[in-house]
Amino acid sequence: MAFKFKLLAATLSLLSVSACTIIPGSHYEGIDSGAQVENLEKDLEKVNIQVIDSSLINIQKREVKQVNTTNRKGIDTSDYQYRLGVGDVLTIGVWDHPELTIPAAVQRTAEFDGFRVAEDGTITYAYAPKIPAAGRTVAEVRADLVKRLSRVIENPQVDIKIVGFRSQKTYVTGEVENPGVYPITEIPLTIIDVLNNAGGITDRADWREVTYTSGNKTEIIRLDDFYSHGDISQNRLLKHGDIVHVSRNDKHQVYVLGDVIKAGTVDIDRYGLNLAQALSDTGGIREATADANGIFVLRKRDLAKDGVIADVYQLHAKNVAALVLAEQFELKPHDIVYVTSAPLARWNRVISLLLPSIATVDSINDVANTN
Numbered sequence: 284m285a286f287k288f289k290l291l292a293a294t295l296s297l298l299s300v301s302a303c304t305i306i307p308g309s310h311y312e313g314i315d316s317g318a319q320v321e322n323l324e325k326d327l328e329k330v331n332i333q334v335i336d337s338s339l340i341n342i343q344k345r346e347v348k349q350v351n352t353t354n355r356k357g358i359d360t361s362d363y364q365y366r367l368g369v370g371d372v373l374t375i376g377v378w379d380h381p382e383l384t385i386p387a388a389v390q391r392t393a394e395f396d397g398f399r400v401a402e403d404g405t406i407t408y409a410y411a412p413k414i415p416a417a418g419r420t421v422a423e424v425r426a427d428l429v430k431r432l433s434r435v436i437e438n439p440q441v442d443i444k445i446v447g448f449r450s451q452k453t454y455v456t457g458e459v460e461n462p463g464v465y466p467i468t469e470i471p472l473t474i475i476d477v478l479n480n481a482g483g484i485t486d487r488a489d490w491r492e493v494t495y496t497s498g499n500k501t502e503i504i505r506l507d508d509f510y511s512h513g514d515i516s517q518n519r520l521l522k523h524g525d526i527v528h529v530s531r532n533d534k535h536q537v538y539v540l541g542d543v544i545k546a547g548t549v550d551i552d553r554y555g556l557n558l559a560q561a562l563s564d565t566g567g568i569r570e571a572t573a574d575a576n577g578i579f580v581l582r583k584r585d586l587a588k589d590g591v592i593a594d595v596y597q598l599h600a601k602n603v604a605a606l607v608l609a610e611q612f613e614l615k616p617h618d619i620v621y622v623t624s625a626p627l628a629r630w631n632r633v634i635s636l637l638l639p640s641i642a643t644v645d646s647i648n649d650v651a652n653t654n
Contacts, residue, residue: 329591335558335580335598340611357515358473364420365469368450368523371416372397373424375408377432378440383409397446410435421445421469445469453521455481457529458488472521474504478529489532490553495519496526507553537614539565541622542573551616558598559609561620568600568622575600577623582615 333339367373374397377383398406404417406424411431416424425443432439451467460482465472474495478484484506493504497519508514521527535551544566549556558580562568568575578598584591596612599605614620 329586331584331591331594333594333596335596335605335608335612337608339596340608343611343613358471358518358520360471360520363471363520364422365445365467366418366420367400367416367424367445369400369402369404369417370447370449371400371445372447372449373400373406373416373421374398374444374446375428376442377436378442380436380439399447400450417450451523453477453523453525453527455527455529458485458531459483459529460485467521467523474517474519474521474527475509477521477527478506484529486552487531488553489530489535491535492530494526494528494530496528497522498524510553535616537561537616537618537620539620539622541620542569542624543567543622544569551614556614557610558612558614558620559606561614562609562622572624574623574625577625578609579621579623580612580614581619581621583617 375384398408400406400416403413404415405413406416407413408428411428414424414427414431421443425441428443429439429441432441445468448466448468452464453467453472454464455477456462459478462481465477465480474493484490490507490510491505493506495502495504504517504519505514506517509517532550532552536548537551537556538548539561540546543562547565549561549564558578562578568578576597576599578600580596580598582594582596584593586592598609598612600609
């Protein structure tokens with residue numbers, strides 16, 4: 284365990300102390316290397332070090348969030364009724380009374396010739412002026428119109444349809460294929476529906492944090508729970524003025540450092556990211572110089588809350604079975620994957636830095652000997 288502590292201390296010093304180098308003649312202002320390593324070893328007492336094995340993989344799988352099964356039937360829309368608003372357009376027909384129905388024309392649409400809900404919230408029809416419409420359902424407007432027409436027509440059969448939904452809308456912004464304004468209609472509209480209407484989300488979208496704003500209330504919708512785990516409770520019925528914003532996947536990355544072909548960041552997509560994928564996306568480890576037993580995953584913890592600085596997971600990749608474990612080890616946002624160099628490679632680097640000094644000393648000795 285002491286060896287692991289010292290190895291991890293060297294690893295953390297490489298990650299956190301950029302000013303401290305191994306180049307001969309360089310120095311670090313503030314504390315010497317001995318005190319620095321001593322402080323790191325004290326911090327390591329607050330670090331959990333675990334080997335990535337089958338037991339750890341099983342624990343990780345058990346920690347997967349349980350699916351919310353309280354609402355398997357989804358949103359109840361059985362009592363949903365669209366209520367008219369200013370700007371909506373209706374068509375009104377009275378059976379056996381064509382004189383009360385506007386005839387269709389070749390170059391005119393039903394929406395163009397329909398009855399629009401005026402600014403005062405009313406519509407005007409023959410023998411029935413100023414019928415209140417805003418805030419009412421089609422059935423309520425039809426009942427009022429039938430009552431008024433009954434004064435001049437015996438038993439009127441009235442048909443009312445909405446042909447233009449203009450009064451209510453919802454907004455979809457961010458990482459979707461077609462962001463824009465989408466109308467609320469007589470068909471219930473949910474978050475999943477409106478995202479599908481917008482062409483779906485892009486590859487750059489963050490499936491974990493979709494912001495839903497309704498009135499003064501804002502909440503985070505986790506689409507990954509809905510699509511991956513069937514958590515229907517994440518869906519919402521949209522109302523007028525609601526905003527659905529899909530953020531970019533900028534915050535969900537892992538950092539791959541050390542002796543790999545191409546160090547850098549790797550995005551965690553909607554399907555997640557495992558250790559094998561992260562190493563593969565950075566070109567893999569350098570077979571000639573990397574230490575296959577020195578693959579670490581550093582995961583930050585809340586020191587004040589947990590009393591732990593970080594969890595450190597080590598993969599012994601010299602074993603072929605370890606590659607299977609790497610494929611099953613799921614990474615989390617902001618994890619640091621660090622691949623150490625083989626001991627021989629580290630010595631070679633130090634020696635290569637010392638060679639110019641050795642060559643200079645040899646040249647001076649040769650000159651002195653000739654004299």
